[in-house]
Amino acid sequence: MKPITRASILGILAMQLFAGTVAHAADSDAFYVQKERGWFWREPEPEADGEHPAKPQPVAPRPEPAPMQQKPAAPPTPAPFSTKWFRENLDKYREQAIDNPTKENVTAYIALQRVMLDKASTFSDVWQEVILQDTDFNESKRRPSSSAGSAALDEQALASKTHVAQAVAERVGVWFFFRSDCSACDVQLNALQGLAERYHFKVLPVSLDGRPLIRRPKMQFVADKGQANQMGVESLPSIFAVVPPSSYVKLTEWVASTDELVERLLVVSKTLGLIDEPTMASTRPVVQTKVSSNFGRDMDQKILDDRQSLTDYIRKEIRSSERAHSR
Incomplete structure (x- = not known):
């Protein structure tokens, strides 16, 4: 074996250096030849064989929140001991007195009945006063009350x-x-x-x-x-x-x-x-003074809203019916 001389070592180093320079030059030429493709980070990644990229799924729109519904206003509470109040509440007191007949529950129901009966009695008294004084609405004109x-x-x-x-x-x-x-x-x-x-x-x-x-x-x-x-x-x-x-x-x-x-x-x-x-009316044991079946169909709402106007309107029709019957 020949001894490695200093010249040999220099030769080897020179060859390695030249080889690197040539490789670098080849790479540089390739860059200049393909420079129109842009930088590597803009290059799309090649697709794998037999695989297709997944299509993006459409995103469903979020439903709009339902509008807040306002609760209907509670109906006004009827005045205590009014007719409507008794209609809505008296049965409750009666049922409570029957289901749980304590002295307090039964007494409360009796007391409420007394109030209701007194109101009815007052109404009846005024009713009698009206029909005795207002002959237009006295049923004795159509059927005498005396035997x-x-x-x-x-x-x-x-x-x-x-x-x-x-x-x-x-x-x-x-x-x-x-x-x-x-x-x-x-x-x-x-x-x-x-x-x-x-x-x-x-x-x-x-x-x-x-x-x-x-x-x-x-x-x-x-x-x-x-x-x-x-x-x-x-x-x-x-x-x-x-x-x-x-x-x-x-x-x-x-x-x-x-x-x-x-x-x-x-x-x-x-x-x-x-x-x-x-002729048919003459066979009945009552004076047939009846309002017309069409009565009131053309009445103005203002008449209904005014008690005196309403009374006068009906009174006029009753008197008209009586005049027609007496002819």
Whole structure:
């Protein structure tokens, strides 16, 4: 082996230095060739094979907070011992007295009842004063409170009812559907006989089985020939008001008295237009001075808000009705 000389060492160092210079120069050339790509920290990182970058998920907007709802104002408390206060509270005191009947609870309920009854008594006293002094609102004008006065009005109404019913009997007949073995039909025939004798209605008995009532073998009747089915007879006895040539109205499907029958006949006659309202009113044991059914529909709200105006408004209508009745 040859000894390493100083010249050899210098040669080796020179070669290493040259090699570094060449490598550095190569790197520098590469930089200048690719300098348009910018600095390394602006370079995008290469994607891994087979992988795709995750897409950013949209962020849901935060819901807006619900507006604060204001609680409705509590209704005003009624004045103690007013009618509304008693309506809302008296039952509470009564229930408490029943569920827990201590001396204090029961006494409190009795005391409240006393206050309520005293208020009602005061109202009743003033009511009596008003109707005695203000004849427009005194019901005695329509129906006398005395026995003699009411008896006289009853007699007048009965006479008018008899007269009107007899006039109706000239235009309206009565059909009586029965069956021979119907015991209720036998009872009903008595009332129908009174209707014929007192008010002169013509009654036509119609037998569903073609035979007379068992207890009345000699009664006059006609056999049913489909009329019962046509007129809708469902039970017996069944009575109809018949107005020639083709009108009929069911009066009853059970036993009715003579008075009930004549009253229903008058109502049916009014409904069918055979008698008018004043004629019908004359058969009632009360003076028919009623306000109109359309009364008050065009009334101004200001009238309702003023007690005196309201009273005068109603008084005027009552007097108008009385004048119309007296004509």
